[in-house]
Amino acid sequence: MSYEQSHLYRLRHSAAHLMAQAITELFPGVKLAIGPPIENGFYYDVDPPKPIKEEDLEKIEKRMRELSNLKQPIVRLEAKDRDEAKEIILSECTLGQGEDTALYKLQLLEAVPAGEAVSFYDQKATDKQGQERRFIDLCRGPHVENTSEIKHFKLMSLAGAYWRGDVKNKQLTRIYGTAFETKEDLELYLHNLEEAKKRDHRLLGRELGLFMFSAKVGPGLPLWLPKGTVLREVLSDFLKQQQLERGYDGVVTPNIASIRLYEKSGHVQTYRDKMFPFMEDEEKETFILKPMNCPFHIEIYASQMHSYRDLPIRLAEFGTVYRYEQSGELAGMLRVRGFTQDDAHLFVRPDQLLEEFKGVVDLMMVVLKKLGLTEYRVRVGTRDPSSDKYVGHDENWQLSEAAIIQACQELGLEFEVSPGDAAFYGPKLDLIIKDALGREWQMGTVQVDYNLPERFELEYIGEDSKPHRPIMIHRAPFGSLERMIGLLTEQYAGAFPFWLSPVQVAILPIADRHVAYAERLATMLRGYSKPGWQPEGEGADATPPSLPFDGALRVHVDDRRETLGKKIRENQRMKIPIMLILGDNDIENGTVGIRSRETGDLGAKPLAEVFKMLEDLQGE
């Protein structure tokens, strides 16, 4: 049974009504808009006569409990026709608080499809003082049978939300709440929410020394710390290797460009409010900070003649772009103003489009698998026919939308089509992944573009010796390093897999006299002095171990004068996958104590055995 058909869903819908009833009692004259159940609860959008503050939530919640205890039966009513529905809205639903309180409900009535029944849900009871308490709302339903069923709920937060989601409309007050069938379920949900907050990449980013923000640098402009930089580099190296295997060519382009480039591409016209302020040089030439890499790659393509035999041409760049996101939209590393896309642009012939598109999707799947991301949604963003923000010919839009859908079908990919989620120049396929708090973010993306090749009059010479227009595929499997690393931090709760961990091995000398040995071991594991190293100490000479692989591990020696317990605790908190513990016994016996982040103490083992374990870990 789907969530929408469940009792819980009905319960939450009814909880929204109960909240609305409490609000109409506490804020007479409030205009009610909509109040649906959502994934983890419900909300109601209201337009109150005076602002609702967070401290009001407690009062509303208290009033809801009182109304719940009145055991109001919830009854469905159906209007005979629209006139009667309108009559009910204006008389009953307003509860004597004035006809203008029905403002949004009347608009909702107009939106009910012609053939559909117009229903209301009515809840009422008489309280101890003999007063009738009543609430009736235009609603499709269904609901639970009695308000007394709504017992385990909590109001969560306040927000502004535009009527019908349109910035041009009035901003209403949205009140979020959640409700469950049992006390235990509610408590579990709240507990899980607290746990999820501990996985927040903003918290872990600071604790683990990955990245930071500084008010002096500016909002949305991250500073990458040494350990976060390792994540960037390891991820980049992995993708570069994949791209090398798949015939991509790397390019590097500047961070600013003449505005003329972006006028030609159409970005200035459609993207201007997302660009940082323009800058002018002494010759009055205007430059802009680049919001997208594509025009540069196009210039590279256009710089020479191409034969149909050269195609596809795949130009890849980890390109840093700057977009002036609205201040309220910034969200740690998941939404910043300067970020690096793992970008590439493929210039392909029409007969190559499908295969190349599929190749890109295949690469994205390889990336997801490597990163251990299994929970994701594939969204095909198409044009919203009613919007004018798109550029390009209708037939090209149809061709590219068809190509994307065909590719998905041939790959057996589960996907959903989402009109209005296309880029302004073409449709796209996006990977959507949730963060720790359940919010969805667009990660990897592939976009088909007929428009830019046309604007820049790109050509290749075909078999027929005549010029033809290539098609472009824009793609970024990670999306951006910032967003991907922020998200991975939450996915792993900071405990990155071995291959990705900024520090893979921490060596913990027990006392000062073991530090030199620890340093030598670290040097060896880093791969610096592979031949010729021997451990010190008696017994060790009998079995001089050699590193059975290239090393290249990221090793840190914790040489602080602290107790072993403290070092273990702190390295565990830093989520280091492997700790190697060295003391007199180890030096004497040619062993080392090994401790795993996941399973704890594994005991002392001969160096050769430890090396083998590390080699295996590195190979995974």
Add this chain to the structure above:
RNA sequence: GCCGAUGUAGCUCAGUGGUAGAGCAGCUGUUUCGUAAACAGCAGGUCACCGGUUCGAAUCCGGUCAUCGGCUCCA
């Protein structure tokens, strides 16, 4: 940008009109230690910033900035 909230030491937080506090981190000293926090001492703050009310403001009021939860928008 808009709605709501928050802002005290590097971090986590206490302090509701009367001399700015704790733990951790840092520094110094002692301890040289075998699997999740040794001991002692010291130092550290224009209470985000600007203005106002007051004899007196971390505390009350106004503005600004940043951050957080949403809306809109997006990699």
